Amino acid sequence: MLFIGMIFDVGILLYQQAMLDNATLRASRFIRTGQVQLANNSSSLFTNQLCTDLSYIVDSCANIQYSVTSAASFSSLSTTVSSDGYGTLTGNGTFTPGTSGQDVVVRVAWKRPYIVPWVGNIVNPGGAALMVSVLAFRNELYN
DSSP, X not given: OHXXXXXXXXXXXXXXXXXXXXXXXXXXXXXXXXXXXXXXXXXXXXXXXXXXXXXXXXXXXXXXXXXEEEESSGGGOOOOOOBOTXXXXXXXXXXXXXXXXXXXXXXXXXXXXXXXXXXHHHHOTTSEEEEEEEEEEEOOOOO
């Protein structure tokens, strides 16, 4: 039973990771094309798209964590994903989408509860896994 539960949970986890990656890509497009910057760097376009795309797997938008950082070159950006001991993304809520032509790193995370709770307690004593999607890109040249 444990083995079947783990197979089931890993299958769902892979599906949810694909959804998280796709949602990160779609929401980041608002940054890459300059729509967020032209809307006075409002993170609402970005977060609304994330929440819409993840509404099938995340029960509340408050459970989505993100960090958006920008710089003049990729060499000065870090793609390292770190969290505190409680599964909270370091830099959670940071939103600096950069300007035209700048390099950007977007990190989106979600603390995923295990579908089969007793599998989660065996794999991770906290009962949840931090799923992360990272995307690096250069902003398009916009006016």
